[in-house]
Amino acid sequence: MAAKWEKKEANQGELTFEIAPDKIKEGLDKAFQRTKKNLTVPGFRKGRVPRQIFNQMYGEEALYQDALNIVLPDAYEAAIKETAIEPVDQPQVDVESMDKGKAWVLKAVVTVKPEVKLGDYKGLSVTKQNTRVYQKDIDAELEKQRQQQAELVLKEDQAAADGDTVVIDFDGYVDGKQFDGGKADNYSLELGSNSFIPGFEEQLVGHKAGENVDVKVTFPKDYQAKDLQDKEATFKVTIHEVKEKQLPDLDDEFAKDVDEDVDSLEELKAKTKDHLKEQKTSAAHDAIEDEAISEAVDNAEIGDIPEAMVKDDIDRQTEQYLANMQQQGIQPKMYFQLTGTTEDDLRKQFADGAEKRVKTNLVLEAVVEAEKIEPTDDQIKAEVKDLAGQYGMEESAVRSALSDDMLKHDIAIKSAVDMIADSAKQDKKKDADKD
Numbered sequence: 001m002a003a004k005w006e007k008k009e010a011n012q013g014e015l016t017f018e019i020a021p022d023k024i025k026e027g028l029d030k031a032f033q034r035t036k037k038n039l040t041v042p043g044f045r046k047g048r049v050p051r052q053i054f055n056q057m058y059g060e061e062a063l064y065q066d067a068l069n070i071v072l073p074d075a076y077e078a079a080i081k082e083t084a085i086e087p088v089d090q091p092q093v094d095v096e097s098m099d100k101g102k103a104w105v106l107k108a109v110v111t112v113k114p115e116v117k118l119g120d121y122k123g124l125s126v127t128k129q130n131t132r133v134y135q136k137d138i139d140a141e142l143e144k145q146r147q148q149q150a151e152l153v154l155k156e157d158q159a160a161a162d163g164d165t166v167v168i169d170f171d172g173y174v175d176g177k178q179f180d181g182g183k184a185d186n187y188s189l190e191l192g193s194n195s196f197i198p199g200f201e202e203q204l205v206g207h208k209a210g211e212n213v214d215v216k217v218t219f220p221k222d223y224q225a226k227d228l229q230d231k232e233a234t235f236k237v238t239i240h241e242v243k244e245k246q247l248p249d250l251d252d253e254f255a256k257d258v259d260e261d262v263d264s265l266e267e268l269k270a271k272t273k274d275h276l277k278e279q280k281t282s283a284a285h286d287a288i289e290d291e292a293i294s295e296a297v298d299n300a301e302i303g304d305i306p307e308a309m310v311k312d313d314i315d316r317q318t319e320q321y322l323a324n325m326q327q328q329g330i331q332p333k334m335y336f337q338l339t340g341t342t343e344d345d346l347r348k349q350f351a352d353g354a355e356k357r358v359k360t361n362l363v364l365e366a367v368v369e370a371e372k373i374e375p376t377d378d379q380i381k382a383e384v385k386d387l388a389g390q391y392g393m394e395e396s397a398v399r400s401a402l403s404d405d406m407l408k409h410d411i412a413i414k415s416a417v418d419m420i421a422d423s424a425k426q427d428k429k430k431d432a433d434k435d
Contacts, residue, residue: 003079011306015091015110017079018103019071027067028060035063064098076108086113089308111306116366119299121420126291128426129284133276141272142250145258152243159206160242162192166204167241170215174233181225182233186240197223197233204237213237224340289421296420297356297363310354317350317357318343327391367416375411380404383411 003017019027032051041049041057072093080087091108098104152165160166166189172182191201199217207213215235219228248254255268262268322332336342367373375383384407388395 003082005083005085010304011088011114012109012111013085015079015083015085015108016096016105017075017082017108018105019068019075020103021101023071023075024067024104027071028063030070031063031066034066060100068095068098068104072106075106079108085110087111088113088306088312111308113309113362114303114305116303116362117301118363118366118370119296119301121296121299121363121367122423124292124295124299124420124424125427126288126295126424127428127430129287131277131280131284133273133280137276138269138272141276142269146247146250146254147245149254149257150245150247153246155209155242155244157208158242159208160191160204160239161244162205163190163245165190165243165245166239167243168204169238169240170235172233172235174228174231179228179233182235200235204239207239209239209242211239213239285421288424288426289417292420292424293360293364293417296367297360300359300363300366302359302362305355305358309358310351313354313358314347314350317354318347321346321350361413364413364416367420368412371416371419373412373415375408375415379411380407383407 003015005013005015007013032054036049036054037047039049039054040046041053044050044053076091076093087110089111091110093106093108096105096107155164168187168189169185170183170187172179174182189196189201189204191205193201195201197217197219200215203215203217204213215237217233217235219225219231219233221230223229248257250265252264255262255265259268259271262271322335325332325335330338332343384395384398384402387393387402388398391398
């Protein structure tokens with residue numbers, strides 16, 4: 001099939017292609033079979049009119065539009081492959097000619113990926129990462145575990161202090177009237193947790209069980225309930241109980257309670273150090289990867305990004321986010337109710353970094369091409385196994401859901417990322433180190 005690509009603008013061009021007579025005949029035959037099912041012609045049973053009679057009555061041209069709709073997708077796909085272009089949006093197709101007995105000629109205005117001219121992407125300079133685990137890191141982690149193991153002990157006739165938990169009834173009023181969601185009984189509140197409206201918790205410090213306190217606050221301007229934003233409110237609070245945290249001693253028994261696989265505090269400290277080392281090493285790798293890839297993108301020359309690519313990225317990010325929520329048992333409708341947001345809000349959130357993500361993917365694809373990265377069958381099998389384990393699916397289900405091209409693309413992109421990150425040199429000092 002003859003196909004010709006002519007670039008017109010930065011990311012647009014005209015694709016001229018033909019549909020051969022034999023393909024047209026196939027399309028006409030299929031179009032006729034579909035049409036005659038609902039056709040009633042005097043002298044013939046419904047759906048049984050011969051092709052010759054149909055052509056005499058209506059003309060073969062009556063089938064052209066349906067036939068075109070049938071054969072166009074394959075013809076367009078073949079033209080794309082022949083011209084080696086990469087469309088990023090639906091084409092605008094116009095008919096140039098549909099002469100009987102000849103090839104049909106069509107022209108399509110097509111938006112394609114922008115050109116990418118790679119700059120330096122290997123051996124890039126990145127910030128040196130510190131993966132050393134300090135004693136203060138271990139102490140902080142153990143203290144966090146102590147807080148998690150803490151017990152709440154009733155304070156008899158003592159005032160509440162920051163960090164204590166109070167059990168309260170509260171009833172909120174705005175302009176002298178109660179409002180929805182402003183009332184609760186026997187509510188446990190940790191003072192200093194900042195889980196309530198700013199200023200609420202601080203006003204309970206210094207009060208004892210049995211006391212009634214009027215707490216006066218102002219709702220934030222960005223408060224979730226719009227009718228309460230920036231409004232002054234008074235909460236009538238009754239304190240029933242005041243409890244303080246009782247932390248366990250940092251000893252061998254504490255270590256055994258935290259981790260049944262250790263027998264002493266020293267073993268827990270050693271295990272904690274190893275765990276923190278893994279975390280810091282992983283975080284350092286991620287930081288190096290992000291910085292190196294960002295630098296590779298900055299070094300590249302990239303044409304204007306088509307709006308369709310930005311929209312596709314936002315669509316993909318939104319769908320993936322909501323799918324992850326569903327895996328956790330939260331349906332989209334429930335998620336938006338819980339967060340007080342809409343799908344438009346979520347899309348706006350992803351819109352902020354969409355162009356950067358598109359540019360990054362374009363550069364990585366260019367690296368794959370430049371380095372001639374071609375995933376092996378073993379890599380594909382390993383990827384399928386990894387995805388199956390990650391999503392709790394059978395490998396056969398993953399295989400049927402993802403084509404070889406999709407799997408190869410993702411594996412190749414990961415290989416490009418690893419190449420850029422692994423070749424980076426940690427020779428930049430952090431700003432704090434420079435001072």
